[in-house]
Amino acid sequence: MAHSAGLFLVDRIMLVTIHEDINDSDIVELQDQLAVKVHAKGARGIVIDISALDIVDTFVGRIIAQLAGIGSILDAPTFVVGMRPAVAMTLVELGMTLPDVRTARSLGHALAQLRDSPTIG
Amino acid sequence: MPWHSCAILQPLDDPWPPASAVLFHRQPILTESDVVLGRQAVGRAMAEVGAREVRRIRLVTAVSEIFRNALRYGGGGEAVIFLDRVTKAVLVECRDNGPGIEDTALAMRDGYTSGKGLGMGLGGAQRLTDAFELHSRPNEGTRVRMMSRA
Ligand SMILES: Nc1ncnc2c1ncn2[C@@H]1O[C@H](COP(=O)(O)OP(=O)(O)OP(=O)(O)O)[C@@H](O)[C@H]1O
Numbered sequence: 001m002a003h004s005a006g007l008f009l010v011d012r013i014m015l016v017t018i019h020e021d022i023n024d025s026d027i028v029e030l031q032d033q034l035a036v037k038v039h040a041k042g043a044r045g046i047v048i049d050i051s052a053l054d055i056v057d058t059f060v061g062r063i064i065a066q067l068a069g070i071g072s073i074l075d076a077p078t079f080v081v082g083m084r085p086a087v088a089m090t091l092v093e094l095g096m097t098l099p100d101v102r103t104a105r106s107l108g109h110a111l112a113q114l115r116d117s118p119t120i121g
Numbered sequence: 122m123p124w125h126s127c128a129i130l131q132p133l134d135d136p137w138p139p140a141s142a143v144l145f146h147r148q149p150i151l152t153e154s155d156v157v158l159g160r161q162a163v164g165r166a167m168a169e170v171g172a173r174e175v176r177r178i179r180l181v182t183a184v185s186e187i188f189r190n191a192l193r194y195g196g197g198g199e200a201v202i203f204l205d206r207v208t209k210a211v212l213v214e215c216r217d218n219g220p221g222i223e224d225t226a227l228a229m230r231d232g233y234t235s236g237k238g239l240g241m242g243l244g245g246a247q248r249l250t251d252a253f254e255l256h257s258r259p260n261e262g263t264r265v266r267m268m269s270r271a
């Protein structure tokens with residue numbers, strides 16, 4: 001996975017960072033590690049930070065959807081942060097929907113929502 | 122080469138490249154890093170003709186889909202990026218010598234994939250550009266041409 005993605009546990013929340021050069025072979029490893037860590041650490045939620053990405057295409061969209069799918073199976077709500085409005089608009093026109101994913105304006109907003117939610121944690 | 126199957130959704134003007142266009146960058150698409158380099162070059166080309174962020178992101182996203190297809194299905198290819206300061210447009214051609222597409226109209230359809238994708242790449246790229254042409258010939262290859270104005 002090298003530097004194309006990162007996984008950090010912050011306050012029982014899994015923070016996933018995705019970089020521009022992520023590729024097919026990284027995804028499987030990222031999914032594996034995420035599932036194991038969310039389960040082992042009892043993470044309350046997942047926050048995917050895509051602020052390092054210039055764009056989101058169907059390839060990255062699929063990665064986000066798959067990570068969120070793992071989150072929903074393991075009862076860890078998934079937030080995406082760092083998506084610029086122009087990127088979000090483009091994603092809609094591309095025809096991608098991310099049903100299991102909520103977006104938050106910033107990492108701080110996502111963490112606050114995960115903390116405040118009575119159904120979470 | 123005479124193309125076997127083509128899906129021309131928003132036709133480009135003849136000739137290709139337009140007389141007022143200049144070559145901006147040639148990018149071999151042989152690895153995933155080449156896909157990133159190619160789309161960064163397209164982003165720079167859009168900036169060069171004065172495109173706003175949302176216009177730039179639309180074309181960069183479209184070419185990302187097409188470059189990834191050339192790599193995944195076409196076994197790699199080459200992208201050629203032109204810019205036209207007269208019409209304030211960026212033109213991109215991506216071609217490969219892969220297996221080609223038997224039925225381009227089917228391939229363009231949202232949700233159609235022969236792999237494990239979402240089948241949104243071709244249709245999405247067409248929606249995100251101002252002109253889009255897909256030409257293919259089985260066993261010889263695929264060529265996509267796109268144009269976006271700033
Ligand atoms: N360069 C190419 N060479 C051969 N076949 C191609 C090429 N580009 C696309 N195709 C075919 O067209 C189909 C549809 O392409 P499209 O990009 O729309 O979806 P996808 O790549 O399958 O999934 P997605 O792009 O949503 O991840 C592909 O599954 C493939 O069969």
Ligand SMILES: [Mg+2]
Pocket residue numbers: 186189190238241242243
């Ligand atoms: Mg595709």
